Amino acid sequence: MNxxxxxxxxxxxxxTVLVSVHKSPDGDALGSQLALVLALEKKGxxxxxxxxxxxxxxxxxxxxxxxxxxxxxxxxxxxxxxxxDADPPRTGLFDGGVPADMLINIDHHVxxxxxxxxxxxxxxxxxxGEMIHELIRQLNVPINPEIALCLxxxxxxxxxxxxxxxxxxxxxxxAADMIDAGADPWLVTENVYESFAYRRLKLLGNVLxxxxxxxDGRVAWVVVTEELFRQNGATPEDTDNFVxxxxxxxxxxxxxxxxxxxxxxxxxxxxxxxxxDLAGLAQSLGGGGHKNAAGxxxxxxxxxxxxxxxxxxxxxxxxxxxxxxxxGHGRRP
Amino acid sequence: MNxxxxxxxxxxxxxTVLVSVHKSPDGDALGSQLALVLALEKKGxxxxxxxxxxxxxxxxxxxxxxxxxxxxxxxxxxxxxxxxDADPPRTGLFDGGVPADMLINIDHHVxxxxxxxxxxxxxxxxxxGEMIHELIRQLNVPINPEIALCLxxxxxxxxxxxxxxxxxxxxxxxAADMIDAGADPWLVTENVYESFAYRRLKLLGNVLxxxxxxxDGRVAWVVVTEELFRQNGATPEDTDNFVxxxxxxxxxxxxxxxxxxxxxxxxxxxxxxxxxDLAGLAQSLGGGGHKNAAGxxxxxxxxxxxxxxxxxxxxxxxxxxxxxxxxGHGRRP
Numbered sequence: 001m002n003x004x005x006x007x008x009x010x011x012x013x014x015x016t017v018l019v020s021v022h023k024s025p026d027g028d029a030l031g032s033q034l035a036l037v038l039a040l041e042k043k044g045x046x047x048x049x050x051x052x053x054x055x056x057x058x059x060x061x062x063x064x065x066x067x068x069x070x071x072x073x074x075x076x077x078x079x080x081x082x083x084x085d086a087d088p089p090r091t092g093l094f095d096g097g098v099p100a101d102m103l104i105n106i107d108h109h110v111x112x113x114x115x116x117x118x119x120x121x122x123x124x125x126x127x128x129g130e131m132i133h134e135l136i137r138q139l140n141v142p143i144n145p146e147i148a149l150c151l152x153x154x155x156x157x158x159x160x161x162x163x164x165x166x167x168x169x170x171x172x173x174x175a176a177d178m179i180d181a182g183a184d185p186w187l188v189t190e191n192v193y194e195s196f197a198y199r200r201l202k203l204l205g206n207v208l209x210x211x212x213x214x215x216d217g218r219v220a221w222v223v224v225t226e227e228l229f230r231q232n233g234a235t236p237e238d239t240d241n242f243v244x245x246x247x248x249x250x251x252x253x254x255x256x257x258x259x260x261x262x263x264x265x266x267x268x269x270x271x272x273x274x275x276x277d278l279a280g281l282a283q284s285l286g287g288g289g290h291k292n293a294a295g296x297x298x299x300x301x302x303x304x305x306x307x308x309x310x311x312x313x314x315x316x317x318x319x320x321x322x323x324x325x326x327x328g329h330g331r332r333p
Numbered sequence: 334m335n336x337x338x339x340x341x342x343x344x345x346x347x348x349t350v351l352v353s354v355h356k357s358p359d360g361d362a363l364g365s366q367l368a369l370v371l372a373l374e375k376k377g378x379x380x381x382x383x384x385x386x387x388x389x390x391x392x393x394x395x396x397x398x399x400x401x402x403x404x405x406x407x408x409x410x411x412x413x414x415x416x417x418d419a420d421p422p423r424t425g426l427f428d429g430g431v432p433a434d435m436l437i438n439i440d441h442h443v444x445x446x447x448x449x450x451x452x453x454x455x456x457x458x459x460x461x462g463e464m465i466h467e468l469i470r471q472l473n474v475p476i477n478p479e480i481a482l483c484l485x486x487x488x489x490x491x492x493x494x495x496x497x498x499x500x501x502x503x504x505x506x507x508a509a510d511m512i513d514a515g516a517d518p519w520l521v522t523e524n525v526y527e528s529f530a531y532r533r534l535k536l537l538g539n540v541l542x543x544x545x546x547x548x549d550g551r552v553a554w555v556v557v558t559e560e561l562f563r564q565n566g567a568t569p570e571d572t573d574n575f576v577x578x579x580x581x582x583x584x585x586x587x588x589x590x591x592x593x594x595x596x597x598x599x600x601x602x603x604x605x606x607x608x609x610d611l612a613g614l615a616q617s618l619g620g621g622g623h624k625n626a627a628g629x630x631x632x633x634x635x636x637x638x639x640x641x642x643x644x645x646x647x648x649x650x651x652x653x654x655x656x657x658x659x660x661g662h663g664r665r666p
Binding site for chain 1: 345489493494495496497498500501502503505506508509510512513518519522523526527528529530531534535537538539540541542543544546550553577578580581582584606607
């Protein structure tokens with residue numbers, strides 16, 4: 001934990017601290033951010049929380065979420081700027097250049113380029129929230145029920161409620177401690193997993209009803225057209241996570257979601273159960289991503305885009321697994 | 334733990350032990366059963382596992398699942414009969430009467446009538462697996478990776494992957510210990526949550542596409558007709574858990590699934606987010622169940638059955654919550 005001591009020192013000598021996270025913030029980013037904000041305030045710091053994008057509705061139960069400023073313009077002077085759960089440019093806040101001299105970067109993504117002096121990266125952490133838990137411990141701030149709820153939410157969401165392969169014994173022990181400190185598991189579940197918009201469920205139904213798969217069953221896909229959005233009064237955000245339903249099909253190695261973004265344009269989301277590496281595949285389609293989750297945007301008719309993507313996926317499976325029928329031991333999406 | 338000592342003693346002095354669980358066994362029942370079987374064998378016991386119903390496909394990854402005998406006829410002599418996760422009559426194995434003198438009953442369901450001399454009931458346990466963990470500890474059997482996988486699966490499935498309100502710090506700490514002892518969380522996830530039959534996903538789509546809700550948004554429902562089963566090549570088992578998708582709709586207090594079982598007959602499944610008690614409601618419809626999960630089977634056309642059930646649900650909500658619009662703080666389904 002050599003990386004932690006200088007971060008503690010920098011925070012201790014700061015009076016005013018800005019805490020920010022990546023665009024389109026998720027449960028880990030927001031839970032980590034708010035836990036740190038609350039803890040730093042207990043230390044008597046003046047803390048500002050600001051992100052480019054607003055807090056999604058399902059995370060507005062997090063204590064302090066209403067005080068996160070939204071937007072690009074930073075105002076005021078800060079002694080330290082803490083960026084969580086992402087490489088700082090991903091906040092979208094530093095158009096004029098990242099202020100490296102006052103920057104603290106805490107992240108668990110192995111892809112973080114670690115280009116700032118005060119970077120703490122722990123790729124073994126299932127969630128940045130696990131690192132904030134350690135930071136708060138070293139700051140000697142007792143964990144109250146509000147901080148506990150934030151950290152529990154971080155870990156709960158970034159492990160997919162402890163389903164993903166990143167789940168460790170450490171994740172679960174910290175979560176257990178957070179329950180003892182006052183976090184209510186059902187409160188988090190109800191907000192995160194039991195608050196689907198009605199239109200979203202209806203859209204999910206219409207999308208899944210049209211699921212298709214390859215002859216060997218190793219690829220399955222769904223299509224969301226602009227027509228479907230209109231019929232269900234739904235928006236692109238409503239398709240969040242849909243591709244994971246497709247991936248959950250038995251025997252499927254790669255799941256694809258085709259989402260129409262214009263008359264002749266489709267955004268594709270790819271998910272692997274862990275045996276097919278999607279990073280190179282997505283690059284060959286002009287996109288990018290990780291081993292188990294990648295994507296791209298392609299121009300063409302649905303028929304053209306499907307042909308190109310499904311062809312590339314089939315080739316990748318044949319190259320990586322052979323043409324035989326096999327069962328996968330997947331990894332985190 | 335006064336109830337445990339006599340159970341340990343009874344097991345220690347037994348040579349041949351039968352271990353059984355309830356009909357339609359779930360992950361907690363099977364994980365508990367197999368963990369105990371493996372532990373008792375380490376103690377040199379001759380152990381037979383037998384259930385009325387076969388192991389569902391999604392649980393066949395559990396070590397030892399292939400050796401569970403299936404059927405009603407018990408053969409052989411036993412010094413002890415251990416029934417897990419249910420009141421013994423619910424095994425369906427004891428038509429000639431439960432052999433109380435050799436019976437050990439271990440369960441976490443508060444509804445267990447505790448009518449046998451050697452009954453250990455712990456309604457605070459999220460899963461029977463937590464109790465088996467304690468039993469194995471007191472039997473002084475080290476937990477190997479196979480036992481760990483079984484116990485992890487018990488707790489993982491009965492807490493809905495740590496989502497339900499029954500999740501406790503104890504549940505999570507035992508699960509953490511099981512990971513350390515060799516259980517692979519993703520192996521369990523992939524088998525339990527990432528192995529949906531293709532036909533089941535297609536059916537889910539068709540069912541959710543037809544979701545409806547009441548004007549005030551507090552009741553939502555779906556219908557599965559025999560026609561839908563035929564169109565999707567699906568069976569009633571494929572609708573397992575569908576009602577929980579309906580319940581996950583924001584603002585919904587009670588979710589209903591109508592499943593056609595004959596020309597003029599429908600099985601109804603009711604789920605509450607925790608603020609509406611369904612037990613009395615289901616009784617008034619000729620069925621039964623618990624606070625948050627209940628059901629019944631009703632004769633009539635779909636229109637008649639819907640009218641009766643939705644009328645009763647609306648009345649129950651008005652009686653229990655008033656007619657105002659409110660948000661619920663749910664409990665385990």
